[in-house]
Amino acid sequence: NGQKVWTTGAHYSDFGAVLARSDPAQPKHKGISMFIVDMHAPGVTVRPLRIATGSAPFNEVFFDNVALPAGSLIGTDNKGWDAAVVMLRSERIAIGTMTASRSSPLSHESLAALAAKLGRGGDPAARRGLAELYARERAVALFGQLLREQAMSGRDPGARGSVAKLAAAELSRFAANVAADVLGDAIAGTDDDEVRAVATAIVAVPGAAIAGGTNEIQRNIIGERVLGLAKDPGVDRDTPFSQLRVGTQKPGSGQSPGGPR
Numbered sequence: 188n189g190q191k192v193w194t195t196g197a198h199y200s201d202f203g204a205v206l207a208r209s210d211p212a213q214p215k216h217k218g219i220s221m222f223i224v225d226m227h228a229p230g231v232t233v234r235p236l237r238i239a240t241g242s243a244p245f246n247e248v249f250f251d252n253v254a255l256p257a258g259s260l261i262g263t264d265n266k267g268w269d270a271a272v273v274m275l276r277s278e279r280i281a282i283g284t285m286t287a288s289r290s291s292p293l294s295h296e297s298l299a300a301l302a303a304k305l306g307r308g309g310d311p312a313a314r315r316g317l318a319e320l321y322a323r324e325r326a327v328a329l330f331g332q333l334l335r336e337q338a339m340s341g342r343d344p345g346a347r348g349s350v351a352k353l354a355a356a357e358l359s360r361f362a363a364n365v366a367a368d369v370l371g372d373a374i375a376g377t378d379d380d381e382v383r384a385v386a387t388a389i390v391a392v393p394g395a396a397i398a399g400g401t402n403e404i405q406r407n408i409i410g411e412r413v414l415g416l417a418k419d420p421g422v423d424r425d426t427p428f429s430q431l432r433v434g435t436q437k438p439g440s441g442q443s444p445g446g447p448r
Contacts, residue, residue: 188250188251188252188253189207189249189250190247190248190249190250191205191247191248192236192245192247192248193236193245193246193397193398194233194245194246194247194248195244195245195246195398196244196246197226197233197246197248198233198235198243198246200226201225201226201227202223202224202225202226203223203224203226203248204221204222204223204224204261204274205221205222205223205224205250206219206220206221206267206268206271207219207220207221207222207267208428209264209265209267210265211427211428211429212427212428212429213265213427213428214423214424214425214426214427214428215423215424215426215428215431216268217265217268218265218428219265219266219267219268219271220260220262220264220265220266220267221260221261221262221267221270221271222255222259222260222261223259223261224250224253224255224259226248228253228254229253229254230250230251230252230253230254231248231249231250231253232248232249232251233246233247233248233249234246234247234248234249238391238394239390239391240387240390240391275399275400276344276345276346276348277348278399279348279349279351279352279399279400279405280334280338280344280348280351280352282351282352282355282398282399283327283331283334283348283349283350283351283352283353283354283355284330284331284332284334284335284351285331285355286328286331291388292366292381292384292385292387292388293359293362293363293366293385293388293389293392294324294362295317295320295321295324295362297385298317298320298362298365298366298369298385299317301369301370301381301382301385302317302369304381305369305370305371305373307369307371312368313365313368313369316364316365316368316369317365317369319361319365320361320362320365323358323361324358326354327351327354327355327358330350330351330354331351331355334347334348334351345412346408346409346412346413347413349400349404349405349408349409349412349413350405350409350413352399352400352405353402353405353406353409355395356395356396356402356405357402359392359395359396360392360393360395360396362392363388363389363392366385366388366389367389369385370382370385370386374386374389407419
């Protein structure tokens with residue numbers, strides 16, 4: 188039983204990996220197990236979430252008395268968080284090293300062509316923004332290439348995947364700002380399909396700072412695991428989950444002392 192929000196692609200997935208609290212007597216990052224779940228099983232409900240662009244790539248997933256067959260456990264019992272860390276690391280590397288298509292509405296090539304089309308190719312501010320966008324695109328692409336080549340040679344990129352993920356998200360935000368400068372007043376309303384595609388891409392940009400882990404999470408990981416900075420103090424790090432008094436464990440929250448299962 189439980190709920191998960193912002194599950195990408197759940198509406199067309201046949202299977203999902205689920206983290207469930209399997210031992211409330213252990214601290215919060217322990218006592219968790221990972222299972223593979225048939226997304227068409229009785230009790231699994233998927234509800235699409237429509238975002239600002241009008242599309243619905245994300246979902247809420249609800250589990251109501253879902254029974255799992257023997258053999259559904261992924262990895263070791265109560266070691267699900269270890270498996271999740273590996274999956275998240277791979278996801279962030281994949282997101283951060285994904286080279287944007289030159290035809291992407293927010294790419295340097297697309298925006299430079301659009302600036303020329305709108306007669307803004309000679310505008311000093313637009314030219315300066317486009318030049319920096321090109322440099323940033325190349326930097327992110329080269330760093331991604333480095334991580335891919337290291338992975339192919341057997342070297343684990345480790346937490347540096349968060350550097351790539353953060354850089355890609357920051358690049359998207361910068362590209363959106365450049366696009367807004369290039370469009371000028373046209374961003375307010377136009378029938379031009381090319382301009383509308385750029386405007387839609389601008390609206391979608393904030394999602395890049397959330398999907399796969401927020402920018403703030405990536406900065407924490409970089410600080411602690413790449414730069415070796417001290418962790419924030421965690422007074423409840425070794426407290427059994429059943430004794431926590433936050434979130435679903437708050438008195439009066441309606442959950443049992445053992446929390447949701």
